[in-house]
Structures are given as structure tokens and as C-alpha cells.
Amino acid sequence: MKHRRLNDSVKDALRGIFHVFRSERNMRIHIIAGLVVIVVAGVLDVPRIEYMILILTIGMMFVAELINTAFEEVVNLITEEYHPLAGTVKNIAAGAVLIAALTALGIGYIVFRDYFLP
16 A cells, blocks of 8 residues: 655645535535634633533534535535435435534524523
8 A cells, every 4th residue: 555645644634624614505605604603702701611612522523524525525426317325315414414503503602692682
């Protein structure tokens, strides 16, 4: 097995991230939302542990979207025709993203509720 340079591996990973950013609207939405959350948390001087939890949650959303897109691409590579199992695989991957998004929403609510709700 050929040993690759770390630099090459990082470049390939960044190509994958940029591909998903360019091709997936939801990833762009997640990135914008994540940036807004980070800025708002900074402005509100959210405690360090809560800030770290927000960053971890945002990272989880990005990972879920990347994995979802990878599953979709693999299914599309295997078959371009409709197949119920292909649809099921895509739905399961999309479900993982939905769970990550709902988790992020819940964490955001818990962290920010005292700042915005009386």
C-alpha cells in the first residue's frame, strides 16, 4: 500500500468538504447557521463549556451532512434507476441528519433560552 503524505490527505479531505459545500444547499445552510450561532454566543459571552458544546454540536451537524452526501453519492454510483432499497438507504442517511439537526436545535435552545426568554 502506498504511503501518502499528510498534506495530500488533507487536500483530498478539503476537496470533499468543498464539493459538499458547492453541491448541497443544506450544507450551506448549516454553515451559515453555525457561524451565526458562534458569533451570537461570542457576543453574549456564553460560558466556555457551553461554547464548546455548541462548537461540538455544529461539528456534528457538518459530519452528519458530509456522511449523508457520501451515502447519496455511493447510491447514485451503484444505480441511477429507482430502487426501493436505494431510497431506503438515502432516507436513513437523511434521518441521521434530521436527528443531528433536532439535537442541535435542542442544545441551542438550552444554551440560549436564558438570554432571550424572560
